[in-house]
Amino acid sequence: MFAVIIADYFFAIASLGSVAEVLRQFAVVISNIALGLGVISLLRIHGRNVQRRLEGRWLYSIVTIITFVSVFLLGIINTNGDQYTWAFNHVYTTLQQTMYASTGFFIVSSAYRAFRARNIDAGLLLIAGCIVVFTNAPIGEVIWSGFPVIGDWLLGPGQLPGYRVLMMIAGFGTIVYAYRVITGNERGFFGGGE
Amino acid sequence: MILKDGRIVAFILLFGSFVLYYLFTRMMEQGKAFKIRTLAPLEALPEAVGRCAEMGKPIFYMPGIGSSLSLSSGAYILAGITILGRLAGFAAKAGVKLRLFTVTIDAMPLIQDTIKTAYAVEGKVEEYSDDNIELIANQSSLVSRYLGAVQRESPAAACLIGYLAYESVVLSEAGNIVGAMQISGTVNLYQIPFLVASTDYTLIMEELFAAAAAVSGDAGAVGPIAAEDVIKFASLGIMILGMVLAPLGITFLVDLLGL
Numbered sequence: 001m002f003a004v005i006i007a008d009y010f011f012a013i014a015s016l017g018s019v020a021e022v023l024r025q026f027a028v029v030i031s032n033i034a035l036g037l038g039v040i041s042l043l044r045i046h047g048r049n050v051q052r053r054l055e056g057r058w059l060y061s062i063v064t065i066i067t068f069v070s071v072f073l074l075g076i077i078n079t080n081g082d083q084y085t086w087a088f089n090h091v092y093t094t095l096q097q098t099m100y101a102s103t104g105f106f107i108v109s110s111a112y113r114a115f116r117a118r119n120i121d122a123g124l125l126l127i128a129g130c131i132v133v134f135t136n137a138p139i140g141e142v143i144w145s146g147f148p149v150i151g152d153w154l155l156g157p158g159q160l161p162g163y164r165v166l167m168m169i170a171g172f173g174t175i176v177y178a179y180r181v182i183t184g185n186e187r188g189f190f191g192g193g194e
Numbered sequence: 195m196i197l198k199d200g201r202i203v204a205f206i207l208l209f210g211s212f213v214l215y216y217l218f219t220r221m222m223e224q225g226k227a228f229k230i231r232t233l234a235p236l237e238a239l240p241e242a243v244g245r246c247a248e249m250g251k252p253i254f255y256m257p258g259i260g261s262s263l264s265l266s267s268g269a270y271i272l273a274g275i276t277i278l279g280r281l282a283g284f285a286a287k288a289g290v291k292l293r294l295f296t297v298t299i300d301a302m303p304l305i306q307d308t309i310k311t312a313y314a315v316e317g318k319v320e321e322y323s324d325d326n327i328e329l330i331a332n333q334s335s336l337v338s339r340y341l342g343a344v345q346r347e348s349p350a351a352a353c354l355i356g357y358l359a360y361e362s363v364v365l366s367e368a369g370n371i372v373g374a375m376q377i378s379g380t381v382n383l384y385q386i387p388f389l390v391a392s393t394d395y396t397l398i399m400e401e402l403f404a405a406a407a408a409v410s411g412d413a414g415a416v417g418p419i420a421a422e423d424v425i426k427f428a429s430l431g432i433m434i435l436g437m438v439l440a441p442l443g444i445t446f447l448v449d450l451l452g453l
Contacts, residue, residue, distance in 0.1 A: 009198075009201065010198060010208075011196055011197060030263075034300040037303075038302065041329060042299050042329055042331065048324075056346075068331070095334060098334075099338060099364075100334065100360060102364065103364055109370075110392045113391070166399050167383065172400060173399065173400025173404075174381075174400075176400075176418045177273065179215050180407075180414060180418060181269075183414065185414025
């Protein structure tokens with residue numbers, strides 16, 4: 001099965017393409033079945049929390065279950081309906097963006113601790129970080145017109161070689177992992193442990 | 195031409211890689227010893243558990259976000275779950291409470307089985323509890339829940355190993371606020387700087403896979419990692435050759451790789 005999918009990418013054989021397309025559809029169906037399994041797990045775990053009145057969690061589990069059922073029913077009725085759209089745009093997206101927005105404060109906290117010139121490497125990082133900050137802040141260009149030039153170089157050609165090398169290495173690692181899964185050597189995938 | 199244009203060399207390289215992985219696996223099965231170099235984050239796992247045991251506090255684990263069946267995150271989450279098995283063994287042995295937070299609903303049975311198996315191997319299956327594994331509906335909810343749990347329970351150590359996105363900096367800073375020792379690892383390039391800055395140990399990019407292979411330790415896992423080093427050196431050689439030829443206007447290497 002894996003061989004068919006991989007072969008379809010490389011070989012121009014019409015019958016192989018149609019078989020691979022069917023297998024890809026299988027994969028979509030299987031992943032959706034897994035999603036259904038996950039939903040059952042979610043309801044089972046949170047339902048058990050409510051049933052056992054698990055301290056500190058059962059109220060949140062009630063909220064989770066009620067929210068899940070409500071949105072699920074709205075989606076079943078009409079995913080393009082006003083109520084479903086409202087729930088997504090005005091509840092889910094709003095809450096998600098709120099949590100996402102808090103990231104900025106944590107980044108500042110992390111940067112305050114990380115950007116210290118303890119050694120040469122840290123010093124270079126600090127200088128590069130300051131230049132990029134001044135590049136993105138409008139006042140940077142007012143202070144010195146060279147900041148955007150240097151900053152854009154750092155964000156572009158300066159980091160591109162390192163970025164590409166790391167992406168290549170990640171690609172190699174992914175291929176190795178895929179080989180181990182295909183050949184059954186990655187037993188953790190099948191829940192077998194060590 | 196039976197092979198698609200522009201993919202001939204890629205096919206040869208991929209097939210050659212698979213042959214190399216197989217050969218190295220066979221070499222290891224026949225007694226040739228390949229060792230994965232010491233990975234500091236992996237070596238720090240017992241230290242983290244020991245710290246928790248001394249302070250009487252739990253250890254937190256988050257195996258990343260996304261789906262285990264996803265192309266973008268699946269492999270990394272599964273690698274994180276493999277490392278979780280090793281940590282769960284240490285935690286069971288030391289009697290440390292392992293608290294896990296995840297949004298990967300399709301991998302939930304695998305996570306439960308991994309931890310339960312680790313406890314059973316240590317003969318402490320009665321100490322295993324599903325209550326210590328929290329399944330949260332989505333990414334932002336996980337951030338909120340984790341932040342609250344860290345503040346209330348003050349873990350002595352935390353591990354964030356898997357596919358991480360924006361929550362990496364938030365969760366790692368939450369651990370720093372309570373003074374937890376933190377071990378992290380991800381393949382998401384944009385989050386690595388945050389993790390390196392915020393955590394004590396970081397598995398960078400494919401070190402995550404190497405760590406998962408080191409945890410299992412068998413020939414089928416370690417052999418391909420060793421073969422991968424050969425491939426990396428070969429790729430480095432091709433890059434250096436290209437760097438030398440390109441300024442001279444010689445394009446045969448580019449043309450060859452583009453076949």
